[in-house]
Amino acid sequence: MKKLLFLYLIVILVAFSFFYMMFIRGSETERLEREVGLKGSMDEKYVMVNFLTGIDYWKNVLKGFEDAASLLGVSIEYKGSTQYDVQEQIIVLEQVIARNPAGIAISAMDPTALNEAINKAVDAGIPVVMFDADAPESNAYAYIGTNNYKAGETAAHKMAELLGNQGEVAIITLLNQQNHMERKEGFVSTIITNYPQMTVVATEDGKGDLWSSEQAAVKLIEQYPKLKGVFVTEANGGIGVGHALMSEGKVDELEVIGFDTDKGTLDMVKSGVLSATIVQGTWNMGYWSLMQLFHLNHQLVEPISTQQNTGVAPLPIYIDTGVSVVTKENVEHFYVK
Amino acid sequence: MKKLLFLYLIVILVAFSFFYMMFIRGSETERLEREVGLKGSMDEKYVMVNFLTGIDYWKNVLKGFEDAASLLGVSIEYKGSTQYDVQEQIIVLEQVIARNPAGIAISAMDPTALNEAINKAVDAGIPVVMFDADAPESNAYAYIGTNNYKAGETAAHKMAELLGNQGEVAIITLLNQQNHMERKEGFVSTIITNYPQMTVVATEDGKGDLWSSEQAAVKLIEQYPKLKGVFVTEANGGIGVGHALMSEGKVDELEVIGFDTDKGTLDMVKSGVLSATIVQGTWNMGYWSLMQLFHLNHQLVEPISTQQNTGVAPLPIYIDTGVSVVTKENVEHFYVK
Numbered sequence: 001m002k003k004l005l006f007l008y009l010i011v012i013l014v015a016f017s018f019f020y021m022m023f024i025r026g027s028e029t030e031r032l033e034r035e036v037g038l039k040g041s042m043d044e045k046y047v048m049v050n051f052l053t054g055i056d057y058w059k060n061v062l063k064g065f066e067d068a069a070s071l072l073g074v075s076i077e078y079k080g081s082t083q084y085d086v087q088e089q090i091i092v093l094e095q096v097i098a099r100n101p102a103g104i105a106i107s108a109m110d111p112t113a114l115n116e117a118i119n120k121a122v123d124a125g126i127p128v129v130m131f132d133a134d135a136p137e138s139n140a141y142a143y144i145g146t147n148n149y150k151a152g153e154t155a156a157h158k159m160a161e162l163l164g165n166q167g168e169v170a171i172i173t174l175l176n177q178q179n180h181m182e183r184k185e186g187f188v189s190t191i192i193t194n195y196p197q198m199t200v201v202a203t204e205d206g207k208g209d210l211w212s213s214e215q216a217a218v219k220l221i222e223q224y225p226k227l228k229g230v231f232v233t234e235a236n237g238g239i240g241v242g243h244a245l246m247s248e249g250k251v252d253e254l255e256v257i258g259f260d261t262d263k264g265t266l267d268m269v270k271s272g273v274l275s276a277t278i279v280q281g282t283w284n285m286g287y288w289s290l291m292q293l294f295h296l297n298h299q300l301v302e303p304i305s306t307q308q309n310t311g312v313a314p315l316p317i318y319i320d321t322g323v324s325v326v327t328k329e330n331v332e333h334f335y336v337k
Numbered sequence: 338m339k340k341l342l343f344l345y346l347i348v349i350l351v352a353f354s355f356f357y358m359m360f361i362r363g364s365e366t367e368r369l370e371r372e373v374g375l376k377g378s379m380d381e382k383y384v385m386v387n388f389l390t391g392i393d394y395w396k397n398v399l400k401g402f403e404d405a406a407s408l409l410g411v412s413i414e415y416k417g418s419t420q421y422d423v424q425e426q427i428i429v430l431e432q433v434i435a436r437n438p439a440g441i442a443i444s445a446m447d448p449t450a451l452n453e454a455i456n457k458a459v460d461a462g463i464p465v466v467m468f469d470a471d472a473p474e475s476n477a478y479a480y481i482g483t484n485n486y487k488a489g490e491t492a493a494h495k496m497a498e499l500l501g502n503q504g505e506v507a508i509i510t511l512l513n514q515q516n517h518m519e520r521k522e523g524f525v526s527t528i529i530t531n532y533p534q535m536t537v538v539a540t541e542d543g544k545g546d547l548w549s550s551e552q553a554a555v556k557l558i559e560q561y562p563k564l565k566g567v568f569v570t571e572a573n574g575g576i577g578v579g580h581a582l583m584s585e586g587k588v589d590e591l592e593v594i595g596f597d598t599d600k601g602t603l604d605m606v607k608s609g610v611l612s613a614t615i616v617q618g619t620w621n622m623g624y625w626s627l628m629q630l631f632h633l634n635h636q637l638v639e640p641i642s643t644q645q646n647t648g649v650a651p652l653p654i655y656i657d658t659g660v661s662v663v664t665k666e667n668v669e670h671f672y673v674k
Contacts, residue, residue: 003341004340004341004344007341007344007345008344036376036407036408036409036410037374037375037376037408037409037410038374038375038376038408038409039373039374039375039376063640064639070373071373071374071375071637072373072374072375073373073374144653147655279649281639281649281650281653281654283639283640283641284639284650284652284653287639288653291628300408302401302618302620302621302624303400303620304620304670304671307667307670309666309667310661310667310670310671311661311662311667312616312618312661313618313621313658313659313661315621316481316618316621316625316656316657316658316659317618317657317658317659318484318655318656318657318659319653319655319656319657320653320654320655320656320657321650321653321654322649322650322653322654322655324647324648324649324650325648329646330644330646330647330648333641333644333647334641334647
């Protein structure tokens with residue numbers, strides 16, 4: 001009988017310990033998980049919305065977005081217009097807004113056309129940040145991307161290095177697009193300010209396509225026999241200029257700096273047709289877009305911003321993801337794996 | 338006997354469940370905590386190093402740094418020179434580096450004097466970011482702070498609003514300090530570009546102190562009888578100009594915009610002596626400095642940056658924390674609590 005009582009006591013004690021472990025320690029762990037560490041839940045869905053969804057350029061941006069999401073334990077989705085069509089992008093964005101996601105990161109095909117949809121999302125309480133291509137007059141909370149003026153400066157310094165700080169150079173760009181105009185201005189003013197023995201002799205419109213850029217380059221080569229270098233502010237254009245150099249037999253006489261790191265551009269850097277290309281901080285664009293959206297969604301923001309009428313920004317308003325220079329020496333690292 | 342066997346069985350089962358809970362679920366929780374969520378440990382110590390450690394201005398910066406640390410579950414420390422003495426700041430920084438912390442956020446009293454110490458820390462593998470006052474030629478990974486040129490733009494737009502887009506204005510600034518020159522340039526070029534009926538008639542040196550700024554304001558008032566507004570790029574100066582308005586009986590005739598939100602400035606905004614002051618995103622400077630350091634310390638960075646010779650930045654190189662305008666209407670929110 002005593003033995004039985006003793007056993008009952010053990011059963012009760014062990015059962016008690018068991019329930020202690022189950023509930024007290026369990027909930028303590030939950031509390032710890034909730035209170036320390038940045039962590040979301042898988043039913044939080046953050047959506048990336050861009051345009052020309054199929055192009056290589058976005059792969060590294062999406063990788064950054066995904067990497068941040070898996071670190072934070074949240075879900076993501078990738079949407080956008082398949083075509084270079086702003087109406088399609090607006091429709092996709094409206095559909096995303098209707099499902100009330102935890103946050104939206106948008107790259108705007110046009111700097112103003114999406115403002116109405118963006119503001120609608122913000123008014124509905126959805127966190128919105130812009131990446132890569134801003135909509136500066138919208139109510140989006142932040143912009144994460146390249147300082148294009150500085151990208152132009154970087155290209156100018158590299159061009160000067162390639163040319164021993166002297167000679168005639170030209171630019172092939174997109175005359176009707178803000179970010180390309182900024183790249184051009186950064187390039188031109190850096191040459192003027194820092195390299196008195198260099199001259200920017202012409203700025204041509206490459207129209208963002210290979211063929212027009214090739215034609216523009218052929219024209220420049222004929223018109224300016226002393227031309228030593230060309231800065232092309234956009235990827236297709238760089239390849240077009242590369243073709244012009246090959247067809248005109250000028251590969252060894254001109255230094256060409258392209259932009260971005262699609263396979264065609266990298267191949268031309270590798271083979272020496274292009275001297276360099278400018279790479280943007282695409283992974284960081286995606287990573288820090290998600291990080292900003294997470295902070296907005298969880299209200300981890302500047303405390304004063306949550307008061308009425310302070311006008312204080314909850315988050316940093318601009319994150320400059322930087323650029324760097326790709327040459328034959330380091331080109332291998334930039335191919336999409 | 339059967340009863341006894343049954344009880345033994347129960348004891349064994351319950352004990353088994355208990356150990357299951359203890360070890361299996363326990364380690365599963367640990368695994369979850371380790372793999373999902375951004376979380377550090379309390380033996381990771383991040384240090385903030387600045388100068389004039391006692392001034393109000395840093396309180397909100399430190400608050401942001403602390404808030405990020407408690408979210409991430411890491412430790413922080415606050416160090417700096419008590420005086421406006423760059424040698425003292427260098428000594429403090431060297432001492433911090435010697436203890437090999439998890440990361441250092443530095444506000445540089447001088448834009449170049451700390452470079453050697455900063456680079457030493459970076460070479461030793463310590464994550465370093467700059468906040469509020471950059472050392473642009475150092476090897477620090479990032480700068481988190483105000484775009485001072487844009488702060489000047491914001492002040493100019495507010496001044497135009499206060500003056501109905503017309504009239505003579507002047508600036509009182511610090512002529513030998515980079516950030517103040519940028520504020521001045523942003524202000525001047527915004528007036529020139531956007532407000533043709535406004536003129537910047539003078540730029541005076543307030544030397545960063547109350548008395549010199551008061552004298553400068555008295556001189557301006559005498560010299561320019563049609564003067565309608567003054568932008569003061571620095572806190573002490575704003576208070577000095579406020580004193581000048583009171584002693585000259587000009588409080589109702591001149592619109593003055595100050596800078597920052599120390600108590601003296603806020604009191605003058607509240608009483609209407611100053612029309613407005615510009616507030617910087619100080620909490621965000623602290624918060625995102627710690628966030629950046631944590632990412633560097635845990636190698637949560639752009640994957641290509643970890644390869645040799647890519648020159649790619651591991652983190653965004655610049656974070657603009659933004660500014661906003663404080664007026665009588667919202668001034669209450671800005672007092673340090």
